[in-house]
Amino acid sequence: MAKHIIGSTRELIPGQKKIVSLEGISIGVFNVNGSYYAVKNSCPHQQAPLCVGKVSGTTLPTKPGEFKYGREGEIIRCPWHGWEFDLTNGHSLFDPNRCWVKTYEVEVGQAEEEAPKLETFPVDVEEERVIVTINR
Template sequence: MGKHLVGATSEILPGQRKIVTVEGITMGVFNVNGTYYAVKNSCPHQQAPLCVGKVSGTTLPSQPGEFLYGREGEILRCPWHGWEFDLTNGHSLFDPNRCWVKTYEVEVELPEEEQPKLETFPVSVEEERVMVSVHR
């Protein structure tokens, strides 16, 4: 599987997703607070279209009678049966060691015209002295 352009960052703003098909695989690309994650659009339970599910947070470990909520925007819930998956690694919240959804590596690249350019100058050595020439 090679690199494939799936869109611009302006198309997938924080909290948003884009469902794409790459090499015959349907996946969701999610922007979680400026970091992008991609997961296969198939719940391992009964192959529901996972990536159309609700994205939210979850309860965190806490003391008895205390309820802490966190990880907003990192948890994907299956639209059919509510199975929950961590977008950052694909593992289920219920049984992370035995149940997960396939994840894919995501890179953000600047367009060629926006990539930083390094300006170079000719360098020569004259009588053990390094000389740099700047011509404007």
């Protein structure tokens, strides 16, 4: 299991998303009200780029004749056919036990300080001359 740093929490504020490619897999990382979730950027219906779809809320269970809207920012809608998925667990809203999108674990931690990388070049000494070789 490889871990990949995709950015800082300052870059991914609540309501924002970032689509990244990790190990050849397109993944959307979402900040939902301060919690982070990652889902595969592929709708299971016809492999549309799910993470470019609209993020919104949904209607909630209520008594007949009532209308209640909630879960703002937790639901993603496929841009091609409107299939909706819960970003917090990947399950579809219409059939959560049989249709879902792949999710990935997200951690928020202290970034280790990376030492600046210095570009180096091969050096040879020939007949008391120092020669630097640059291969591009």
